[in-house]
Amino acid sequence: SIPADVALPNFDLPNKKGSGVDLLVDANITFSQGRRYGLVGKNGVGKSTFMEAFSKREIHGMKWVNQNVLLVKQEVEGNKLTPVEWLLTADGRRAHLQKEIRKLSKSTTEESASKLTELYEKLSLLDSTRGELHAKTILRGLGFDE
Numbered sequence: 001s002i003p004a005d006v007a008l009p010n011f012d013l014p015n016k017k018g019s020g021v022d023l024l025v026d027a028n029i030t031f032s033q034g035r036r037y038g039l040v041g042k043n044g045v046g047k048s049t050f051m052e053a054f055s056k057r058e059i060h061g062m063k064w065v066n067q068n069v070l071l072v073k074q075e076v077e078g079n080k081l082t083p084v085e086w087l088l089t090a091d092g093r094r095a096h097l098q099k100e101i102r103k104l105s106k107s108t109t110e111e112s113a114s115k116l117t118e119l120y121e122k123l124s125l126l127d128s129t130r131g132e133l134h135a136k137t138i139l140r141g142l143g144f145d146e
Helices: 047-055 083-090 092-105 110-130 132-141
Strands: 006-013 024-031
Touching: 006 047, 083 092, 083 132, 092 110
Parallel strands: none
Antiparallel strands: 006 024
């Protein structure tokens, strides 16, 4: 049985500015399957910082089994991206893999070539399981047309 809840025990959320006190210390949170959550608080207390760290899986102690987290910024400038493209760019796993691929593509070592192959395989698997079709399903659920 695959656990569907996400539990984050005893984690810290550092201040993004690199100075000052951590935003969260020894915090605990559990997200239960099928529930919707909202973060409420004053400006500057770390809501967006938490969501960004959460979507990028940067919080220590995260245990993931097929959970997909998409983060779309609150305020974005309009451009020519379609809603599907927006969702695909919001996928933290995909973004992380693409960043690593770009970094390794600059190297010519045999080790980096092997790692690059592994990253492309992971990206291909991610695209086949959570790619465009999945994004379209999410958008239909939100009331978007094709």
